[in-house]
Amino acid sequence: MLPFFEEVSADLEAVEIELGKVLISEDAIINQTATHLLRAGGKRLRPAFALLSAKVYTDDVSPVWPLAVALELIHMATLVHDDVVDQADARRGKPTVRALWGNKVSTHTGDYVLAKALIQVSGYEDPLISRVLSRTCVRMCEGEIIQMHGIYEANLRNYLHRIRCKTACLIEASCKLGAVAGGAPDSIHYPLGRFGHYLGMAFQVTDDILDMVADELRLGKRVGGDLRQGIVTIPVIYALHQDGAAAARLSQIVENRSKTEDEVGEAIELTRELGGINYGRHMAGAYLEKAIQELKRLPDVPARDSLRQIAEFIQVRSY
Template identity: 35%
Template sequence: MTVVGPFGVSVRDGALEADIRAGLAAVEEGLVEATKSEVPFITEAAQHLVRAGGKRFRPLLTLLAARFGDPYAPGVVPAAVTVELTHLATLYHDDIMDAAEMRRGVPSANARWDNSVAVLTGDFLFARASSIVSELGTEAVRIQAEAFERLVTGQIQETAGPREGQDPVAHYLDVVAGKTGSLIAVAGRLGALMSGADESVVNVLSQYGERIGVAFQLADDVLDIASDGSESGKTPGTDLREGVPTLPVLRLREMAARGGPGAAADRELAELLDGDLSDDARHAEALARLREHPALRQARSDALSYAYAARETLSPLPDTPARQALAELCDAVADRTA
């Protein structure tokens, strides 16, 4: 049996699968309703990415986290909608910063309209998310606000780059924890909180969410280099061509700076990566060499360490089908980076 989610996470309990599917359908309805406006153009722009689909990983995690309390509590589905709306809002803004032309198989909002429409639509979605979370209580509002702060902080850190003397890898992991891990942590936290789960369970699922969120991003970094495109859904080496400093590239630069045997070849490859990779031949050479480099193996190890840490985080929870599904997400990261 399979639940809609990243990598087709399996749920081996029929009742749980039916409940999660029903929950995700309710979330989808909530997303459509939350993105309606009296102004037709705002509705069109706000629903642009909703209707394009997506993995709905964050709502899935919210619903699974709620299984450790009352999964039918009235705040669970609105919490899942809130988290996904916040995520969607960040995509509108990210696409502006990246000058992206496509998102989820459709033209990005900035490409279809313009940057002004995209940024204002993202703001509209943030506003709607804030309105929904305000109905869930002051603690939920605080959690959402803190996550929003971390999201913005992570984006600013990425834009500014590491401080003088700061380890670039440590800086990158901080960025990923803020931009990606923080909101996935909220998905787990709000799901457990709204279900009335014990505080210790709420904390476990929050920590799990952040770790698995970082693991997913690091796995994507690996797949940008190692994949043939069928797993990641995008052309291999896309981040490489665009000069995005993903973890394998940062690990390579670290090895080149460290010196020792092979350092000259490492520096040569680093210089190739820092050059103009719009040329197909140079891009293909860089991709092929990085695939064979120990830096990629190190990046794989980094992703696995976060996935294993996320799995270990679950150990205090009761052994239920929901916990098994969460553990399987960790295994999926391991399989994906193999």
Template identity: 50%
Template sequence: MQSRLFQDIQNDLAKVEAELAKYADTSLPTLTAASSHLLHAGGKRLRPAFVLLAGRFHNYSLERLLPLAVAMEMIHMASLVHDDVVDESKTRRGIPTVKARWGNRISIHTGDHLFARSLLLIAELNDDKISEVLAKVSVEMCKGEIQQMSGTFDVNQTFRDYLFRIKRKTALLISASCQLGAMAVKADPSIVRALKMYGHHLGMAFQVTDDILDLTADEAELGKPVGSDLRQGIITLPILEALWETKDPLLRLLVAKRDKSQEEVGQAIEIIKNSGAIDRSQKIARRYLEKAKDELKRLPPVPTRDSLASIAEFIEKRTY
């Protein structure tokens, strides 16, 4: 994804990577080990990319954008590592996570440290508005996590519940990356707003796609077992669509069931796939992507505008 779509910011993304590596290198060996592990686990670096791309819509200044781009990725990484914390009763995922390797304690403090470190980067920008936007986003991200946890295995949740969650889980930070990148280079409020909205719609589409792929993707490409949301009781859009469409009591039972067997997960996926729920979910993702592209029309016709359109198109077609 990076190489093709992020062509015009490739060099600066490399600098983001170097900075991230710098911040993972702390004075404490365990912290450094866990942070480096997290860093090398990879990731699309989507949030830094959006910060840099948004910066292209006014007086691009790497000096202003770099700390912000790094901070956004560190906030994202902090939320990932906190997500990996589990309760003793639950089984660990198959992939080695910081939690699997170092336990809950290190995960929690590595996440806290990444988050605090990103705050310091933000504070050093001396821009009250940016600090405020990020604080608000952070509060809402936590609420999204808690709502997701409270709603696990709850087959009665609404479309609105789902949207509440994925906005906070994914769209807000992507939206903020676009918005703050533009704010950091002092772009006009109309540009800031269009980029913020682009990021929101794109982020929503991205998460819907993610939720579809969790059911349909090739396991090797996905890098984790198919159906992990079902297993964890996270009820995503395709699952909800299938529940509503089929009203199948067996599906209802399977979705609500804790500690499902591999077979039961497979059975649920089959029902969902046969219900047309995947198509309907894709339609919703496409609708968000259309809205994202509509926002681009409000932006000046710089080449980066085409890159943003291409990213939207890529998300529509992505298979992992």
């Protein structure tokens, strides 16, 4: 477990047990796919964000458990559908549901997991929770659809909109709604929502940088995956907007639908030379700074420190 989650470690264990219970079905195949999804792991970031955010306001965060379970289920459901759409056979070094059971079972498993999330949320009295969460789901779908056909309109504005939908929205909802489910007032859940938004933006920018520069062993997959799939992220967008022959060559490679492995490597090198990686790091840093500013509006409690440490960890992660 990541050290800054210690404060909510008992709650995270409870959430893990609940996740196991929730996904049980009378149907053998659903049980197999669900067990596979649970064992595939994941850092349970969204539950942790919700729990820590609630901890800013209250010590007893057990009312947040169902929400935390729902957040992880929504995240899982999107991964299952993304694997169908991307025809991905492995994730985190393990075979996907799609690889083992095929597209049909995966499509319905994603729907099933999402529907289970809804049941978790339907127990809350405060309508804000299901309202924010359903809007978040809409945003996430929009983000995925934009990603599919936004390849040829690679500019900063589209990129920011896409990563907000794809990643930042759900982290924003996790932080905000964690506080709401814990009973926190506006003065607490508003800043936490904004913290989540900025943190989520930084998180995705960092992910996009790591996709180009990471140690392949630690990343668990080859670098350049986005380029290979035709997805243009901020380092490349920045590099493409520079003048000169290097940018022209980069543009040529990016627009070529059937890139060779050498060309993917060359594109990454050009992006780095043109300052794209540094620009991305600068951008992630600026978002994290904004996230940390939001924390200053909150009471000075240990959970707030943990949230700050997460922000600092993300910054380190991009190097």
